[in-house]
Every structure is written in C-alpha cells, then in structure tokens.
Amino acid sequence: METTLTTIPDAILVEILATFPLRSIAGFKLVCKSWKSVIESSYFRRVFASLHQNSSPSWSIMFPTVYHHTIKEVISFHGCETWNLPKPLASYIIPPNLPNAEYLYVASSNGLIWIDVTTCSYKSFVGNPVLQQWVEIPPPPCPCATTGLVTRVDEDGVVSGFKVVRTCQKIEARDRGMYVRRVYVYSSDTGLWTFKRLLNSRPVNHPPVNINGMLYLWERRVGSTKHGVIVAHDFYGPEADDNCQVIPLPDPSGYQDVKSCLTTSGGDVIYIARIYQILKLWKMNKNSENGWWQLSREINMPDVMYFCFCIPMAMNPFDNDIVYLWSQKHHCLVTGNLRTQEFTVHQESEKWTSSEGWCRINTCDSKGYIDHDKSLLILSQFVFQRLLPRPQN
Incomplete structure (x- = not known):
C-alpha cells in the first residue's frame, strides 16, 4: 500500500x-x-x-548561598504561559551528572546560571538548569575569587554569548593613584581565559548586579555613614578599555537610620533607600549628562505599622511598581505596590495562583538570612528569557 x-x-x-x-x-x-x-x-x-508578549517569564530572587543541596529563594514566580514550569527555578539547579555533589549558586544573567561544584575535585558550570544544558568552565590560570557573570543579547533579544569574571586573589599595589583590579575573563566565544587590569579610583567589596553586559559593584567604606559609590565596567565594550566608571550613589549623609539595596527592574539599575519612615527609589540614568540618578519614587509611610524597621530587599524584575521589604521588627516579608501604595504583609511562607502563574513567598528561610545589623543588601535575580537561548558551542 x-x-x-x-x-x-x-x-x-x-x-x-x-x-x-x-x-x-x-x-x-x-x-x-x-x-x-x-x-x-x-x-x-x-x-x-x-x-506571548503579555506573559511574564519565570523568575526568582535568591539569597547568596553556602554549600548545600537546597538553594534558597526569597520569592519565586513560575507556571507562567511562557515557560510553564511546574516548580520554582531553584529546584531545577542540579549539577550535570553529579546529583550528590555539593554546589554553590554564584551568579546568573538572562536565564543562564553559574554554579561551582565540589566532588573529589572542584568544577564550575554555566548553563540553563531547566533545559539541563551546561558548559563546564575550565579553571583560570591562577587562584581567583568569584566575581560575576555577564551576557550578550542580540537584536532579537536572545542571549548569544556569556562571560565569566573572576578576580585574582593576589592584591596588586595602587598604580598612579588608581586602584588596580586584576581579573580573568572567560568568553563563551573563544573558550579561553583572558587577563584584564581594571583601573578605578575606589576599591570595591560587595557582590555585583549585572545588566546589558556590565557589572555594577557596590563600594562602601567600613564605618562610614555614606553609602559610597558603584564601580561599573562594560565587559562587552572595547577590549583596550581598562577604565571603570565610578558612579556616586545618592548621598543620605546626616541620617543614621538608613537601610538600602541595589537591584534591577525593567532593564534599569535601581537604588532603594529607607530613611526613617520614607522610602526613596532612584533609577540610574543611561545618559549621565543630567546626573547619574533620577528620583522616581518618594513615599512617606508613617501609617504602615510593618514598614517601621524595614530593609529594602529587591524590586520585581519586570514591574518597577512592586518592591519587596523585610520587616525586622515583625520578622516577615512585605510586598508593596508603589503606584497604589498598598502593602501586603506575609507572616508565613505562602503560595498563591494568579491568572499568570504561581508565586511563592519564602518567609521561613528569609528569617535565617536577614539579621538586625544589615544596612545594605544585594540579592540575586534569576530571570528567564522570553525566548529560547541560542545553542552554545
């Protein structure tokens, strides 16, 4: 037939x-x-x-981690139409072919994640945990500390490459009044490490946030009431460029009770500060001719009981009307809509379903991380893209 x-x-x-x-x-x-x-x-x-333009991708806001088998999320959003994941993103982070290994979540950028794994040897991987597509990163030429992960996005909005940045542990002396940061950069395009000397006028000592191929590291001097500067470098800029941008943060000097965080939302770098009972949000200008920062929100919150003694934690990665705070006095998470000025208190860990997907608030594990002495905070946003990544070599 x-x-x-x-x-x-x-x-x-x-x-x-x-x-x-x-x-x-x-x-x-x-x-x-x-x-x-x-x-x-x-x-x-x-x-x-x-x-799928009206559907949000999956995302999580994670704590910095130590070696364990469960990576902790403050907030997770999944089950959306774009990816339709039945579980939070952290549950997919399993080292490739190494299910019993100890692993550390290091950084993420545009849906790719960097983890360090320890078995009988030490290994690093970058990949997509949901699709279980991993690239093993060879060790750098000399001992280095973890620094950050950046990605290159093409005109279609798809990740077309990544770079792993590690800082040499050996401290180099200042050069002509400038601080020298010695880094090794691994490129997915070449599969090789390259050495780079970065010059800036201030030291940096805090984990970075990343966006559009740039790392933004927060410098804060110990014992100072000022919140220092951000040191930024474009790792997809000209190879010969070894200078860093030094971006002064909005200065809340004169105030003793300041809690703040550095985060991103909607493609912008956001600085949030709670000064007594006033919440201020600044958006970084892409063009610094009119100053580095634009004050986008200022909210007086004296009538919100749970707002007192709150620490800003992060913004929603896509909605810059939504902010997440931690109430030190009541040991709970608070979500706030800055447009309507409505705040929701989450006394316990919660999970709820909306028309877009499932959202989970992790109050229990947050209690073990946030303490009463924290005055600044940088959490990690793990955000999946709206499109499948291109295959990596």
Whole structure:
C-alpha cells in the first residue's frame, strides 16, 4: 500500500508550535532537523514573542548561598504561559551528572546560571538548569575569587554569548593613584581565559548586579555613614578599555537610620533607600549628562505599622511598581505596590495562583538570612528569557 506523507508548510508549523510554552518547544527541536531549523529561525522567535508578549517569564530572587543541596529563594514566580514550569527555578539547579555533589549558586544573567561544584575535585558550570544544558568552565590560570557573570543579547533579544569574571586573589599595589583590579575573563566565544587590569579610583567589596553586559559593584567604606559609590565596567565594550566608571550613589549623609539595596527592574539599575519612615527609589540614568540618578519614587509611610524597621530587599524584575521589604521588627516579608501604595504583609511562607502563574513567598528561610545589623543588601535575580537561548558551542 502506498502511503503519502503530507508535509506541513513552515508558516503553518510556526503558528502551531509557537502556541506552546518554551519548555515544550525545547523538546520539539529533537523531533527532526526540519523542526529544529524552524524553531531556531528569527521568524519563529518573532511569532512566539508576539503571541506571548503579555506573559511574564519565570523568575526568582535568591539569597547568596553556602554549600548545600537546597538553594534558597526569597520569592519565586513560575507556571507562567511562557515557560510553564511546574516548580520554582531553584529546584531545577542540579549539577550535570553529579546529583550528590555539593554546589554553590554564584551568579546568573538572562536565564543562564553559574554554579561551582565540589566532588573529589572542584568544577564550575554555566548553563540553563531547566533545559539541563551546561558548559563546564575550565579553571583560570591562577587562584581567583568569584566575581560575576555577564551576557550578550542580540537584536532579537536572545542571549548569544556569556562571560565569566573572576578576580585574582593576589592584591596588586595602587598604580598612579588608581586602584588596580586584576581579573580573568572567560568568553563563551573563544573558550579561553583572558587577563584584564581594571583601573578605578575606589576599591570595591560587595557582590555585583549585572545588566546589558556590565557589572555594577557596590563600594562602601567600613564605618562610614555614606553609602559610597558603584564601580561599573562594560565587559562587552572595547577590549583596550581598562577604565571603570565610578558612579556616586545618592548621598543620605546626616541620617543614621538608613537601610538600602541595589537591584534591577525593567532593564534599569535601581537604588532603594529607607530613611526613617520614607522610602526613596532612584533609577540610574543611561545618559549621565543630567546626573547619574533620577528620583522616581518618594513615599512617606508613617501609617504602615510593618514598614517601621524595614530593609529594602529587591524590586520585581519586570514591574518597577512592586518592591519587596523585610520587616525586622515583625520578622516577615512585605510586598508593596508603589503606584497604589498598598502593602501586603506575609507572616508565613505562602503560595498563591494568579491568572499568570504561581508565586511563592519564602518567609521561613528569609528569617535565617536577614539579621538586625544589615544596612545594605544585594540579592540575586534569576530571570528567564522570553525566548529560547541560542545553542552554545
């Protein structure tokens, strides 16, 4: 009996496949070479982005971790239409082929995550934990401390490369009045480490936030009431450029009760400070001609009982109306809508379902991390992209 195989035109195939979440689409790429080619095309990405433009990707806000088998999230959002993940992002972070290893979450950028793993040897990996696509990073030429992860995003909004940044542990003397930061940079494009000397007028000593290929490190002098500066460097800028930008933070000098955090939201670097019962938010200007910072919010909160003694923790990665705070006095998490000035108190860990997905508030583990002496905070945002990443070599 003769059989006739009817092929589906690519345009119709795209319209059908683009209705599925990315986790399913990643599996469709394994069906055949033709489907793989269609899914990796720019046309498919545009159709998928158009169909899912109102759906948020999955994201988490994580604590810095120590070696253990459970990475802690302050807040997690999953189950959305874009990825349709049944579990929080942290539950997918398992070292490749090393299920019993001890591992450390180091950094993340645009859906890629960097973990350090210890078994009988020490290894580093960068990859997509949901798709279980990992790249092992060779050790740098000399002992180095972890610093940060940056990514390059192409015009389609897709990650096309990453760089791992490590700082040499050996301290180098100042050079002509400048502080020298000796770093090794691993590039996914070459698979090699390169040495780089970064010059800046201030030392840095806090974990960075990253956005658009840049690392922003917070410097704060011990014993000072001023909140110092941010030292920034573009690791996808000109190779010959070894200078760092020194960006002064808004100065709350004169105030003793200041709690603050550095975070990102909607593609912007955000600095949040709680000064007594006033919450102030500054957005970093992309063009510094009118000053580095623009005051975007100032809210007086004397009537909110749980706001007293609060520490700003982070912003929602996509909605800069939503802020997360920790109430030291009542030992609970507080979420605030800055547009409506409505605040919600989460006395216990909670999970709820909305039309977009599932959100989980982790109050229990937060109690073990936040203490009454913290005056500044940098948490890590692990945000998945709205599109599948391109295959990495």
